[in-house]
Amino acid sequence: MAYEQVKVETPLILRVLPVASLLCFFAVWQGVVDFGIVPNSMLASPTQVAALFWEKLFVAEPDGATLLVHAYISIIEALTGFLLALAVGIPLGLLMGWFVLAEGLARPIFEMIRPIPPVAWIPLTIFWYGIGIPGKVFIIWLSGIVPCVINSYVGVRMTSPTLIQMARTYGATDWDIFKKICIPSALPMVFGAMTIAQAYCWTTLVGAEYLAADQGLGYLITMGRRLALPPMVLLGMICVGLTGVAIGVVIERIEKKLLAGIRR
Amino acid sequence: MTTAATGTSSIANEIQLEVRDRKPFSLKALLKNRWFLYTVSLTLFFGLWKYVDYTRVLGNGIAPPEKVVVAIWRLMTDTVAGKSLWGHTWASLNRILIGFAIASAIAVPLGILMALNRYVNAVVKPIFDLIKPMPPFAWISCAILWFGIGEPSKIFIIIIGTFVPCLLNAYMGIRLIEPQLYDVIRMLGGNRRDEILQVGFPAAFPAIFAGLQISLSIAWTCVLSAELVSARSGLGFIIIQGMQLARPDLVLAGMVVLAFWAWATTLIVTYLEKYLCPWKRETSLA
Amino acid sequence: METKTQSKIECRNISKVFIQKGTQRVHVLEDVSVDVKPNEFVVILGPGQSGKSTLLRIIAGLETPTTGTVTLDGKEVTGPGPDRGLVFQSYMLFPWKTVLGNVELGPSLRGLPKKERRETAQHYINLVGLQKFEKHYPHQLSGGMKQRVGIARAYANNPEVMLLDEPFGQLDAQTRYFMEKETARIWETERRTVLFVTNNIEEAVYLGDRIISLQGKLPGRMHASYEVNLPRPREQTEMKFLQLRQQITDASELVL
Numbered sequence: 126m127a128y129e130q131v132k133v134e135t136p137l138i139l140r141v142l143p144v145a146s147l148l149c150f151f152a153v154w155q156g157v158v159d160f161g162i163v164p165n166s167m168l169a170s171p172t173q174v175a176a177l178f179w180e181k182l183f184v185a186e187p188d189g190a191t192l193l194v195h196a197y198i199s200i201i202e203a204l205t206g207f208l209l210a211l212a213v214g215i216p217l218g219l220l221m222g223w224f225v226l227a228e229g230l231a232r233p234i235f236e237m238i239r240p241i242p243p244v245a246w247i248p249l250t251i252f253w254y255g256i257g258i259p260g261k262v263f264i265i266w267l268s269g270i271v272p273c274v275i276n277s278y279v280g281v282r283m284t285s286p287t288l289i290q291m292a293r294t295y296g297a298t299d300w301d302i303f304k305k306i307c308i309p310s311a312l313p314m315v316f317g318a319m320t321i322a323q324a325y326c327w328t329t330l331v332g333a334e335y336l337a338a339d340q341g342l343g344y345l346i347t348m349g350r351r352l353a354l355p356p357m358v359l360l361g362m363i364c365v366g367l368t369g370v371a372i373g374v375v376i377e378r379i380e381k382k383l384l385a386g387i388r389r
Numbered sequence: 390m391t392t393a394a395t396g397t398s399s400i401a402n403e404i405q406l407e408v409r410d411r412k413p414f415s416l417k418a419l420l421k422n423r424w425f426l427y428t429v430s431l432t433l434f435f436g437l438w439k440y441v442d443y444t445r446v447l448g449n450g451i452a453p454p455e456k457v458v459v460a461i462w463r464l465m466t467d468t469v470a471g472k473s474l475w476g477h478t479w480a481s482l483n484r485i486l487i488g489f490a491i492a493s494a495i496a497v498p499l500g501i502l503m504a505l506n507r508y509v510n511a512v513v514k515p516i517f518d519l520i521k522p523m524p525p526f527a528w529i530s531c532a533i534l535w536f537g538i539g540e541p542s543k544i545f546i547i548i549i550g551t552f553v554p555c556l557l558n559a560y561m562g563i564r565l566i567e568p569q570l571y572d573v574i575r576m577l578g579g580n581r582r583d584e585i586l587q588v589g590f591p592a593a594f595p596a597i598f599a600g601l602q603i604s605l606s607i608a609w610t611c612v613l614s615a616e617l618v619s620a621r622s623g624l625g626f627i628i629i630q631g632m633q634l635a636r637p638d639l640v641l642a643g644m645v646v647l648a649f650w651a652w653a654t655t656l657i658v659t660y661l662e663k664y665l666c667p668w669k670r671e672t673s674l675a
Numbered sequence: 676m677e678t679k680t681q682s683k684i685e686c687r688n689i690s691k692v693f694i695q696k697g698t699q700r701v702h703v704l705e706d707v708s709v710d711v712k713p714n715e716f717v718v719i720l721g722p723g724q725s726g727k728s729t730l731l732r733i734i735a736g737l738e739t740p741t742t743g744t745v746t747l748d749g750k751e752v753t754g755p756g757p758d759r760g761l762v763f764q765s766y767m768l769f770p771w772k773t774v775l776g777n778v779e780l781g782p783s784l785r786g787l788p789k790k791e792r793r794e795t796a797q798h799y800i801n802l803v804g805l806q807k808f809e810k811h812y813p814h815q816l817s818g819g820m821k822q823r824v825g826i827a828r829a830y831a832n833n834p835e836v837m838l839l840d841e842p843f844g845q846l847d848a849q850t851r852y853f854m855e856k857e858t859a860r861i862w863e864t865e866r867r868t869v870l871f872v873t874n875n876i877e878e879a880v881y882l883g884d885r886i887i888s889l890q891g892k893l894p895g896r897m898h899a900s901y902e903v904n905l906p907r908p909r910e911q912t913e914m915k916f917l918q919l920r921q922q923i924t925d926a927s928e929l930v931l
Contacts, residue, residue, distance in 0.1 A: 572737050
């Protein structure tokens with residue numbers, strides 16, 4: 126028999142080292158604060174952060190909302206901006222990739238907007254929408270649109286020319302080819318865009334919340350600084366990170382499900 | 390005898406024979422001409438901009454294009470908070486360069502080391518994975534707590550922001566090297582050191598460079614964020630000033646100049662890559 | 676009774692089992708034995724998936740056999756080394772080095788002084804017919820030219836044995852014919868012991884002194900051995916050539 130199943134193990138030390146490394150990291154962190162090497166006004170120890178985490182699950186003071194409410198608001202904002210960015214960016218990118226009309230009209234504007242970091246729009250947004258949710262969603266939308274357009278555009282441009290020529294020999298119109306060949310062909314790139322856009326949106330969210338918010342995880346971090354509460358700052362940061370990862374995992378699962386049949 | 394004029398939606402790889410004969414000037418052909426459409430687009434854009442300002446739909450929140458141009462011009466000659474436009478630009482660029490240099494000096498060797506040595510990887514990766522998901526902006530409050538509102542906190546943010554992509558790209562650059570290239574060196578009589586120096590570094594160089602490009606755009610976002618929060622100089626500062634003085638022309642001026650420099654630095658890095666890695670053939674994204 | 680000349684390479688009872696993707700065992704070679712005499716051109720012939728590339732890599736020292744031994748000039752082979760030169764199917768040139776840089780890689784790793792390196796490299800670049808292209812980068816060369824650089828690079832290190840792993844597999848048919856002729860010419864000019872792996876029967880008959888064919892499915896086993904007694908330079912349309920080719924083809928079809 127040419128093929129057979131066999132078990133191979135990773136050496137023990139390679140499985141222990143990561144765990145040991147993490148434990149060391151937390152121990153050093155805790156020790157640095159406990160022994161006063163870094164003053165408690167600047168850094169909070171892991172135990173303090175954990176304690177605050179537990180407390181914030183139930184208590185709204187001193188920043189005005191419990192942890193879950195903050196997280197909820199942040200997620201809703203990010204999700205809204207993200208979905209709107211998908212809704213506008215993907216069709217736009219797809220059309221731009223195929224129809225010269227779309228590209229000609231949209232591209233100059235897109236290329237002008239593109240180099241501007243989304244955060245730079247914050248002051249303008251405050252002028253237009255004031256401090257509140259619509260402004261934040263607008264900035265998140267802006268940051269999510271860029272990867273969506275680019276990826277969809279590239280996805281369409283990378284359609285196999287052979288398929289297109291084949292369709293033309295059947296007498297397909299431009300629209301037919303677009304609908305039936307370009308779009309399905311571009312799907313893997315489009316889904317790649319979803320992951321990237323989600324990461325961008327989440328990153329921008331924190332920035333948007335910094336300058337213009339009264340709730341949300343980014344706001345939590347800011348309040349922590351204003352109230353000189355390092356545990357709150359760190360708690361906010363960690364929650365932002367964790368939630369970002371969680372959302373990323375969800376999007377990835379969805380992407381895998383939807384792309385299950387298509388292999389590229 | 391008529392021949393068809395193609396030149397429709399041409400896909401990058403599709404070679405189409407463009408056969409044109411002398412047709413009368415037609416609207417349809419014009420609509421398919423890219424440059425015409427670009428011009429139309431830009432005209433519409435600026436026209437819309439002017440119109441929005443004219444009708445005061447957004448109230449005082451927007452300034453017409455001419456005013457922005459004037460603002461930029463004035464910035465070059467006058468000063469805002471003690472610096473001219475060039476001074477502010479240099480302030481921002483300076484922070485980016487310093488932060489970027491420090492971050493890449495640590496991240497690139499570390500990434501390469503992690504890719505080459507399993508033990509280093511096992512120790513560093515878990516900590517890196519902890520830090521990776523936290524957006525640079527989230528660190529701003531932390532940075533201000535630790536370093537105050539001066540230069541160090543801004544540079545710190547840039548370091549945090551550029552560190553992750555640099556390391557990731559250096560790591561992937563080494564990991565994705567075709568294993569047979571190592572075989573070549575070994576067959577020619579090279580040892581492990583030769584493998585790393587003769588194959589590892591040069592082969593990973595394009596990927597490392599790609600990481601640098603990504604880091605650069607992130608660096609601009611970081612420096613901007615840091616300046617929006619607390620600064621006395623820099624392009625972000627100009628934008629914030631505009632906001633505080635309720636001068637949308639200043640805000641837009643800052644944004645335009647920022648966009649220009651972000652674009653220019655990206656262009657410089659792209660050309661640098663073409664010069665240093667002439668063998669790299671990649672599909673460029675837009 | 677023929678006198679036994681010392682074999683250059685001796686493979687005895689080579690077997691190879693790979694552990695693939697962590698849990699799958701793949702039995703690639705089973706009990707293969709090959710003897711190569713000095714300056715002999717031996718071709719290892721087999722269809723795809725017959726383990727011939729693995730056999731070559733074992734002789735090169737890049738893989739270790741699960742059982743069996745490989746000796747070169749009487750000494751056992753334990754790892755890769757400059758005494759064997761390997762030419763890869765996908766060229767494997769260093770894209771950041773010029774043609775000259777690639778060819779003089781071996782000598783520079785051995786620490787030869789610059790003048791000697793240059794001369795050696797230039798000699799072999801001329802040998803493979805790439806005289807005007809020293810300063811070119813691989814991405815500017817065609818497939819055939821790249822492979823010639825690969826051959827020059829292996830030669831420049833002055834190996835005892837040349838190992839070629841389906842070197843022309845990625846070239847189009849006409850370039851392939853050209854390269855076969857070039858290989859024969861180069862080998863006639865600078866003789867070495869050669870082990871040449873291919874799946875192309877004409878190529879095998881055109882180039883080899885002896886052809887060893889492996890059976891067509893895993894694990895690879897020795898199937899047959901053919902002596903090619905045709906005088907060089909050979910013609911692919913000669914009667915004897917075609918007869919041998921037919922013989923080998925018929926024998927192979929039985930196994931597949």
